[in-house]
Amino acid sequence: MKVWPSIGQMRWGWFILGAAVLLAWPVFFDTSTPTLLLTWALFALSLGLMWGYAGLLSFGHTAYFGLGAYVYAIAVVNIGESTIPLLLAILVPAIVAAIIGAMMFYGRISDVYMGVITLVVSLILFKFMSATAGDKYVIGDARLGGFNGIPGFPVLNVPGMPDVSLFGVPLYYVAVVALLGCYLLSRWILARSFGRILVGIRENESRCELLGYSVPAYKTAIFSISAAMAGLAGCLFANWAEIVTPSVFSLRSAAEVIIWVIVGGLGTLVGPIFGAIVLGMLKLLLGEQTLIDNSLILGLILVIVVLAIPRGVVPALQAWFKGRARIRTQRAGHLRARRRIAAPASERTP
Amino acid sequence: MDYAAVVVLEILYMISFIALVSAGLAIVFGMMRVINLAHGEFVMLGGYTTLACFRAGIDLWFSMLIIAPLVVGIVGLIIERLVIRFLYGRMIDTMLATWGLSLLLIGIVTLIFGSSAVSVPAPISGYRLGAYQMGGYNLFIIAVTVVLYVGMWLVLRFTRLGLIARGAMQSAEVASSLGYNPRTVYMVTFTIGAALSGLAGGILAPLTGLLPSSGGGYIAQSFIAVITGGAGAVIAGTLTSSAMFGTISQIVSFASGPVLGDIVMLALAIVLLRLMPQGISGRFFRNSQ
Numbered sequence: 001m002k003v004w005p006s007i008g009q010m011r012w013g014w015f016i017l018g019a020a021v022l023l024a025w026p027v028f029f030d031t032s033t034p035t036l037l038l039t040w041a042l043f044a045l046s047l048g049l050m051w052g053y054a055g056l057l058s059f060g061h062t063a064y065f066g067l068g069a070y071v072y073a074i075a076v077v078n079i080g081e082s083t084i085p086l087l088l089a090i091l092v093p094a095i096v097a098a099i100i101g102a103m104m105f106y107g108r109i110s111d112v113y114m115g116v117i118t119l120v121v122s123l124i125l126f127k128f129m130s131a132t133a134g135d136k137y138v139i140g141d142a143r144l145g146g147f148n149g150i151p152g153f154p155v156l157n158v159p160g161m162p163d164v165s166l167f168g169v170p171l172y173y174v175a176v177v178a179l180l181g182c183y184l185l186s187r188w189i190l191a192r193s194f195g196r197i198l199v200g201i202r203e204n205e206s207r208c209e210l211l212g213y214s215v216p217a218y219k220t221a222i223f224s225i226s227a228a229m230a231g232l233a234g235c236l237f238a239n240w241a242e243i244v245t246p247s248v249f250s251l252r253s254a255a256e257v258i259i260w261v262i263v264g265g266l267g268t269l270v271g272p273i274f275g276a277i278v279l280g281m282l283k284l285l286l287g288e289q290t291l292i293d294n295s296l297i298l299g300l301i302l303v304i305v306v307l308a309i310p311r312g313v314v315p316a317l318q319a320w321f322k323g324r325a326r327i328r329t330q331r332a333g334h335l336r337a338r339r340r341i342a343a344p345a346s347e348r349t350p
Numbered sequence: 351m352d353y354a355a356v357v358v359l360e361i362l363y364m365i366s367f368i369a370l371v372s373a374g375l376a377i378v379f380g381m382m383r384v385i386n387l388a389h390g391e392f393v394m395l396g397g398y399t400t401l402a403c404f405r406a407g408i409d410l411w412f413s414m415l416i417i418a419p420l421v422v423g424i425v426g427l428i429i430e431r432l433v434i435r436f437l438y439g440r441m442i443d444t445m446l447a448t449w450g451l452s453l454l455l456i457g458i459v460t461l462i463f464g465s466s467a468v469s470v471p472a473p474i475s476g477y478r479l480g481a482y483q484m485g486g487y488n489l490f491i492i493a494v495t496v497v498l499y500v501g502m503w504l505v506l507r508f509t510r511l512g513l514i515a516r517g518a519m520q521s522a523e524v525a526s527s528l529g530y531n532p533r534t535v536y537m538v539t540f541t542i543g544a545a546l547s548g549l550a551g552g553i554l555a556p557l558t559g560l561l562p563s564s565g566g567g568y569i570a571q572s573f574i575a576v577i578t579g580g581a582g583a584v585i586a587g588t589l590t591s592s593a594m595f596g597t598i599s600q601i602v603s604f605a606s607g608p609v610l611g612d613i614v615m616l617a618l619a620i621v622l623l624r625l626m627p628q629g630i631s632g633r634f635f636r637n638s639q
Contacts, residue, residue, distance in 0.1 A: 296457020
């Protein structure tokens, strides 16, 4: 019997169904918006992995998303071929996060201060990138361009073939592979002892410390992994938008990803993905009308979710379905049901 | 010589600016350990209240000094009753909920006032200092900040209300066992904190201009000032960190442009938090207010 929900219980049936839907989608429908939604989903997954399982909330996770986008754009302008820039877009955010994470976690900074520091990091990047207009701010051939950002850089290409670029439907497939790959990676991480220790740290930090695990090392590692995923998402976003602007670092986008994750649900991997897709669609729909401001709805959703369903929609639904299933089995036969409910409790006692 | 005077005045102005913007947040954080991410929007609301009153023909001084804090205080009271009071003791959830509130307030203000920048005229004209043209209104801001902080100190130190507040700050349990309902204390504190933010917004409106999103500009400075100041001694801590950040940011700005000033300030805040996780007051002013 599982003790932690959804660790090591990979539901392959659902996974294959989801993958099939995603892969078949371009046959029937347009892919431009879905590509964007997939990059947001990957971004939300990266934060959900860290926040939901290790209990670490980065208030400025958009810093690593934006770094991924900027690093890709700067590197690809200079190099031309996109393989190395793609790798850099994953590596650089991971390294930056490792440095910042080590500084915070080895300094035993509490979660509230961690929120403030991560937020300040993304504010620094936002202010800096907004101020880089003019010829002074050039990295190689890439002009940082201040508020206008970096437009018109080469998009991803098939590795080794700079002439075969990936955009439109191929980019959609790249995003699908990235999302599914990161999902599997997250599942794998969580099924290993590393992931279990992370959950242990979330549940009781000092107990893990006393058992001999280096809590700061584990936290730094998951922060860095999560930042790498966010960087990949940022790189895909840059390829979708074909421009990067400082708005990737803005407070607004920092808030958005947190809203996606908390609405979707903490402690699940599917929740953040669904949260990002549903709320992302809502955001795009709201963007088409001018009657009600977008942030009004987003803010309202966040307040209501924190007050009413602090665990998020997906875990709440899961609990509801489990409750229903339990009632059904109870109706089917009292004795069998009683044994089913009693079993986990007896297993929990050592 | 004139230039030196200009630099000193600008530094004093920057310190006052940070201290003024942080006052409301400092009180709420120091008393309740609540981090209010909608703080910047309270300041912004104060500005818009001033603007609305000014457009309606009410005297500018009256609207910024009286009406702005009143209105924002009432908004704070409503928010405390509707949202914050359910989240005491859940710091991260409070931060998230107040972040949602900040987006909500931005949305509402955009709905009412539109998203373009508006401004309130400065009621004090400039003056000449040697070869330099100075804003006279900056002096007023410095004066208001001094009065405000002296007032806060006097209230906390010498009045019964201040005594209760300090007691609740040190130990909510003891205060409640003596018959002061901590929930009421929290409610009053949050309202006062919101009113102070509204006051700051009203006073700063003529200088900074107004945008629905301009709260985001205040939040970084006030946050790092309050957090590095620490919760141990609200007034001393916030003043010290404001003085430090204001001085450094302004000196760097004079040397190499305002953006770098901001960045250096934020980077310094991160380093300080790493070195002193309890804040400045946790280290140096343990026994003062």
